[in-house]
Amino acid sequence: MAKVRIYELAKELEVSSKELITVLMDEFGVEAKNHMSVIDEEDADLIKELYSEQQKEAADKKEIIEEYESKINEEITKQQSKNSKRRKSAAVRKAEAEKAEETPDEVIELDETIIVKDLADKLKKPVVEVIKGLIFQGVMASVNQEIDFNTAEKLIESYGSFAVLKESNVGEIAKEQEDEIDDVNEEVSEDTQVKRPPIVTIMGHVDHGKTSLLDAIKESKVTATEAGGITQHIGAYTVDLNGEKITFLDTPGHEAFTAMRARGAQVTDIVILVVAADDGIMPQTVEAINHCKAAEVPMIIAINKMDKESANPDRVKQELTEYGLLAEDWGGDTICVPVSAHTKQGLDTLLEMIVLTAEMQELKADPNRRAKGTVIEAKLDKGRGPVASILVQNGTLKSGDSIIVGTTYGRIRAMIDDKGAKTKAAGPSIPVEILGLSEVPSAGDRFTVVKDEKTARNMADARKEKIRQEHFQTSNRVSMENLYNQIQEGKVKELSVIVKADVQGSVEAVRQSIEKLSAETVKVRVIHGAVGAITETDVSLAYASNAIIIGFNVRPDNNAIAIAERDGVEIKTYRIIYDALDDIKSAMIGMLDPEYKEVVIGRAEARQVYKISSVGTIAGCYILNGKLTRNCKVRVLRDNIVIAESTLASLKRFKDDAKEVAAGFECGLSVEKFNDIKEGDIIEGYIMEEIKPKGL
Structure with a gap:
C-alpha cells in the first residue's frame, strides 16, 4: 500500500x-x-x-x-437615518469610537439575563462584532434580544475577561420592606381608630352542637353538607344584630383539629365555648379552655341542648370550676348562657352578651390604613385557581391591592363576601374570599398590603429563601455533637406519609395529628402536605421515599391510580379523620419488629444409637412428654448442657415417615448437621412463636 x-x-x-x-x-x-x-x-x-x-x-x-451582518448593517443604517436629527457631535462620536477600541474591563458584572446591545456596551465592542461572536457560539441573537448568563459568560471569556453574576439585592430590599411594614403596623393613632365588629370563635367538643348553634344564629344549614356531622373546614360569617355586626369564626369540633382551634383563638376577640348540658366537660372542651387561656381571650360559656330532659346546667357549672371558671351567678366572672340550638332558646341573650363583652373590650381599628389580617382557609379551585378566605383585622382591603401572604403574593382580582356576592372593599373584622394569589397560602398566614406586586414578589422570594436556609440548618445531619446520640438511638424505623387534602387547614391538622402518633419504635414523618387531588408527582415522591399517601376529601386522578398500581404505592382516601388515624396506627403496629417467645413442644430420650454410613447417626428415642414434629427446631442436651442446636432432619415411626410423634411412643430421628448423639441424650423440640404487637 x-x-x-x-x-x-x-x-x-x-x-x-x-x-x-x-x-x-x-x-x-x-x-x-x-x-x-x-x-x-x-x-x-x-x-x-x-x-x-x-x-x-x-x-x-x-x-x-x-448575510446576517448585511441585515444588521441595514437595520443600523435605518435606525441612524431615523435618528438623524439627534445625531451626536463629531467629538462625541470620536470619543465613543475611541472607547469602542479600548479593551474591556477584566471583571464584568452581569444579571441573569442581558440584552445584546448592553453586553456590547459592557465589552466596549461594536454590536456587530458581539453578534458575530454569538453566531460562532451557535446563538442567533438580534440587537435587542436577551441572552442568558452562561452564553454571555462564554463570549466575555473569549475576549479575555471574566463574568460574574451580580448578587441580587432582593433580600436587602425585602428586609427594608419588612421593616416598613412593621413601622406601618406600629403606627397607631387614637384619632383614626373607630369601633369594629367583634370576631367570635365557637369552640367545644365534637357533637356538642357548635355548628347547629351557628346555624341557628345565622339561619343557614351547614351541618347537612358535612361528613359525619363534623365541621371539616373553617368558615367565617357576619351577622347583624340591631345594627351591630358580629363576625363568627367556625372552627372544627374534631379532636384531631387542635391546631385549627388554636389558630382560631389567635385571631379572635371572644370565644363561645359550647358545652352540652347533658354531656358536660369533655377532653376537647378542656383543650379549648387551655387554648383560650393561653391566648388570653374572654370566654362565654354556651350551655347547649337545654331542650333535652337530661340537661343539667348546674353540673356543667360545677365541672367548669375545676378549670378555674366560675359562673357569674355563682359569684364569678365567667358568663354562662343556657341555650338550645334546636328551639333557639337563649340565643338573643347570648348575642347580647357578645355585644356587651365587645363593648367592655373597646375593640377599635383604623380603616384608613393599609390592610392586614389572617388567612382563615385556603384551597385550590379548579376554575378559579388559588382561593383564600381571609379575615381583615386592620385597615381596608380593596380589589386591586397587591398583598404578601406568608411566602405567597398576588394582586387581588376579585373579592367575594360571606353571602357569595362580589365586593370591592372589606373593612376591619370582615371576612372575604380573594382570588389572584400566585400559590395556595397556608391557613393562619398573615397578609399585608404592599405598594405593588413587584414588592410583594420580592418579599415572598426572600421569605422562601429564608425558610429554605433555616430548613438546611435544622436538617438532621450527623455531626460530632449528635453522632453519639444517633448511635445510642439505634436503628429507628420510620413511616413516611404524604398528605393531600381539599383545604390547607385540613392538611395542617392531619399532619400534626399523624406526627403525634410517633412512638419510640416507629417514627411517623409527613414528608409532604399540599392542597389538591392526588397526582402523578405525589405517587412518584411516595415511590422514591417508600411512603404511603393519605387523601382527605380528595381522590387520585386516573394517571395517579395507574402509576400507583404499577409501582405498588398505597393510596388511602378518607372523609372522617378518625378512620385515617386508626389505619395509620395499624400500619405502625405492622411495622414493629415482631417479638418471639420460645415454646417447648416435647422432649425425647435417645435409648439406642445406630450409625449408617450413607445416612449418618440415627437415634432410637422415646418421647418423654409433649411431641416432636417433622422439621421442628431441636437442641441436644447432655447432662442438661446444650451441646448442639439444629433442626430435625428426619422423623420416623418404624420404616414410615411421621409428621409428629406424641408422648409415650418410640421413634427414630436424625439431627441435621449433628452425628454425635449418644445414648441418654435428651432431644428437646421447640418452636418460636411470634407475639403480635397489640399497640404502641
Whole structure:
C-alpha cells in the first residue's frame, strides 16, 4: 500500500505539519513522531475527507455571518437615518469610537439575563462584532434580544475577561420592606381608630352542637353538607344584630383539629365555648379552655341542648370550676348562657352578651390604613385557581391591592363576601374570599398590603429563601455533637406519609395529628402536605421515599391510580379523620419488629444409637412428654448442657415417615448437621412463636 509523508499531506491541505500530527494522534490514534513520518494512503484519504467537510462547514457559516451582518448593517443604517436629527457631535462620536477600541474591563458584572446591545456596551465592542461572536457560539441573537448568563459568560471569556453574576439585592430590599411594614403596623393613632365588629370563635367538643348553634344564629344549614356531622373546614360569617355586626369564626369540633382551634383563638376577640348540658366537660372542651387561656381571650360559656330532659346546667357549672371558671351567678366572672340550638332558646341573650363583652373590650381599628389580617382557609379551585378566605383585622382591603401572604403574593382580582356576592372593599373584622394569589397560602398566614406586586414578589422570594436556609440548618445531619446520640438511638424505623387534602387547614391538622402518633419504635414523618387531588408527582415522591399517601376529601386522578398500581404505592382516601388515624396506627403496629417467645413442644430420650454410613447417626428415642414434629427446631442436651442446636432432619415411626410423634411412643430421628448423639441424650423440640404487637 502506498505511503504518504505528513509534510506533503499538510502542504496539500494548507495546514501546518504540527496541526496535522495533533489531528492524527487525537482523531485517528496514529503515532506520528515528526513531519517526515509516513501514513497509509487510506488514512490520508480519510483526513482529506475530514478537512473538506470542515472547510465546507466554515464556508457555510461564513456565508450565514455575511448575510446576517448585511441585515444588521441595514437595520443600523435605518435606525441612524431615523435618528438623524439627534445625531451626536463629531467629538462625541470620536470619543465613543475611541472607547469602542479600548479593551474591556477584566471583571464584568452581569444579571441573569442581558440584552445584546448592553453586553456590547459592557465589552466596549461594536454590536456587530458581539453578534458575530454569538453566531460562532451557535446563538442567533438580534440587537435587542436577551441572552442568558452562561452564553454571555462564554463570549466575555473569549475576549479575555471574566463574568460574574451580580448578587441580587432582593433580600436587602425585602428586609427594608419588612421593616416598613412593621413601622406601618406600629403606627397607631387614637384619632383614626373607630369601633369594629367583634370576631367570635365557637369552640367545644365534637357533637356538642357548635355548628347547629351557628346555624341557628345565622339561619343557614351547614351541618347537612358535612361528613359525619363534623365541621371539616373553617368558615367565617357576619351577622347583624340591631345594627351591630358580629363576625363568627367556625372552627372544627374534631379532636384531631387542635391546631385549627388554636389558630382560631389567635385571631379572635371572644370565644363561645359550647358545652352540652347533658354531656358536660369533655377532653376537647378542656383543650379549648387551655387554648383560650393561653391566648388570653374572654370566654362565654354556651350551655347547649337545654331542650333535652337530661340537661343539667348546674353540673356543667360545677365541672367548669375545676378549670378555674366560675359562673357569674355563682359569684364569678365567667358568663354562662343556657341555650338550645334546636328551639333557639337563649340565643338573643347570648348575642347580647357578645355585644356587651365587645363593648367592655373597646375593640377599635383604623380603616384608613393599609390592610392586614389572617388567612382563615385556603384551597385550590379548579376554575378559579388559588382561593383564600381571609379575615381583615386592620385597615381596608380593596380589589386591586397587591398583598404578601406568608411566602405567597398576588394582586387581588376579585373579592367575594360571606353571602357569595362580589365586593370591592372589606373593612376591619370582615371576612372575604380573594382570588389572584400566585400559590395556595397556608391557613393562619398573615397578609399585608404592599405598594405593588413587584414588592410583594420580592418579599415572598426572600421569605422562601429564608425558610429554605433555616430548613438546611435544622436538617438532621450527623455531626460530632449528635453522632453519639444517633448511635445510642439505634436503628429507628420510620413511616413516611404524604398528605393531600381539599383545604390547607385540613392538611395542617392531619399532619400534626399523624406526627403525634410517633412512638419510640416507629417514627411517623409527613414528608409532604399540599392542597389538591392526588397526582402523578405525589405517587412518584411516595415511590422514591417508600411512603404511603393519605387523601382527605380528595381522590387520585386516573394517571395517579395507574402509576400507583404499577409501582405498588398505597393510596388511602378518607372523609372522617378518625378512620385515617386508626389505619395509620395499624400500619405502625405492622411495622414493629415482631417479638418471639420460645415454646417447648416435647422432649425425647435417645435409648439406642445406630450409625449408617450413607445416612449418618440415627437415634432410637422415646418421647418423654409433649411431641416432636417433622422439621421442628431441636437442641441436644447432655447432662442438661446444650451441646448442639439444629433442626430435625428426619422423623420416623418404624420404616414410615411421621409428621409428629406424641408422648409415650418410640421413634427414630436424625439431627441435621449433628452425628454425635449418644445414648441418654435428651432431644428437646421447640418452636418460636411470634407475639403480635397489640399497640404502641
